[in-house]
Amino acid sequence: MGAMSMIIPFLPLYLREMGMTDPEKTQLWAGLIFGINFLSAFLVAPVWGSLADKVGRKIMVLRSGFGMSVVILLTGLATSPLQLLFLRLLNGTVSGFIPASISLTATNTPKKKSGYALGMLQSGGVAGSIMGPFIGGVLAEVVDFRTIFFLTSAIIFLATCVVLFLVKEGVKPDPDKPRAGFFADGSFILHQKPLMVLFSVGFMLQFAMLAPMPQMSLFVSDLGAPGGYIAFFAGLVTAVTGIANMLASPFLGRFGDRHGAERVLFFSMLGAALFFVPHAMVTDVWQLLAFRFLLGLCVGGLLPSLHTLIRKNAPTGKESTAYGYSTSATFLGNMLGPITGGFLSGIIGIRGLFLVTAIMLFIGAWWLKTGLTQAKQGSTTKSAVSRKISSAQ
Structure with missing residues (x-):
């Protein structure tokens, strides 16, 4: 990187x-x-x-x-x-x-x-x-x-x-195991409801996080960088988020191992949404830096928790296929987020864009909670029906 x-x-x-x-x-x-x-x-x-x-x-x-x-x-x-x-x-x-x-x-x-x-x-x-x-x-x-x-x-x-x-790769695919084709694998993965929820959440995360990024240097310029060092403070605004992310990721990853990755992802999304709201109200660069650092602490719990949940919900032997589709979803967010953000900022301004980003993250957190719950209930119901049919036979 x-x-x-x-x-x-x-x-x-x-x-x-x-x-x-x-x-x-x-x-x-x-x-x-x-x-x-x-x-x-x-x-x-x-x-x-x-x-x-x-x-x-x-x-x-x-x-x-x-x-x-x-x-x-x-x-x-x-x-x-x-x-x-x-x-x-x-x-x-x-x-x-x-x-x-x-x-x-x-x-x-x-x-x-x-x-x-x-x-x-x-x-x-x-x-x-x-x-x-x-x-x-x-x-x-x-x-x-x-x-x-x-x-x-x-x-x-x-x-x-x-x-x-x-x-060293300790866990390798079994070369003797019969394999389905690419399209059959893809169809199987895309019919896993929990994974589809996680893919859509990954898209929303990347879309929301990257939508304001191209506009940040202009926002720093509008706020008035101390000493006129616009380029320096624009870089610092990005770097401070990354530093907080780097510090928080291992801690939140370990917390997720103990208390559940779904919980960490849900509250990290809520936290990120909450800290995006005051972005729209800052009046100087120092306030922006403080909220970007707090945002970075929440960002540290997003992608590691998402990847942990994908591994947990991926069918055995098809983990990499699931990660492939997850990567496509996040890349799509990487592409469309800045484009849409640039378009919206021309209509509602970057302060309005921060609020739209916050709303999207709130919706993503809600969808994570309700979508996974519904997917799990559906799987439980199917299993129960299958057991009843087997017993009747």
Whole structure:
């Protein structure tokens, strides 16, 4: 995550280095190049998840890591926006290091400790996301953008080598077990009502959390950054949320192992919704920073708890397939959230957008509670009917 986030902020500047001077054209291409990665990843995530259940989860981490290192190396050699667009499309197709790592960690950790393990994994990813742009910014002052891509490729290659030599996959798919096809697996997963509730909650989480993100720097500018350091405080607003997330994830993961991941996810969503409300009322940057930190503490309990619940509700042997569809749902939220947020902020302003985000998280928490309860009651009823039929026969 540190390596990947080193290059994201500089994609528009990389286009400018290629000779693109029209600001509107640059913004359009930067948006396409950024979004195409999520689009291809959204489409192929279920395929990689289903394959992981057949051949193993570690090999999927290695496939993604080595594949991305090659694609990013080639990205550093791109000479036109079209080449860059194609390589970002290809990167999304081979990517999936983090989802594959989640699946590998979840299936190779005792269930009673999976929340803590996934929380630690989340902390590692968030730490990288915080440090990456900072390191990339420092490097950009010393070397050119192409060199940053080459360094990113090398770091991802080394990270994948760590997995290759140091990570042991104790729980592997049975090679002799007969397997259904991709579409049969997908149909089976999509007919699991608890999983469908969790997939929709994952979509809502990512949609709500990312919808205001592109507007944050403008909001900081409107509030009046101390000393006029708009870029610094805009970065700090993002970083403080990530730091709180990193600190809270292992603790909330362990709490979920002891008291239930569903409870942690429900109250984390409620907390995030509540802390988004005062975002709409702040009058200076320091107030915004305080509420972003409190929001980050709640965010630390969201995705690890969601991933724990998916493992708990996934059919045995199809955990990675379930994570594949979950990844697609979250990537869809990653894509549509910023687009919708940008559209809404032009109508109701960013303060109104914060309130819409809070309402969406409240609805998500309600849906988690009622949807899972109904799904469990439906499963219990089906089981009871099946037992009665068996007894009658």
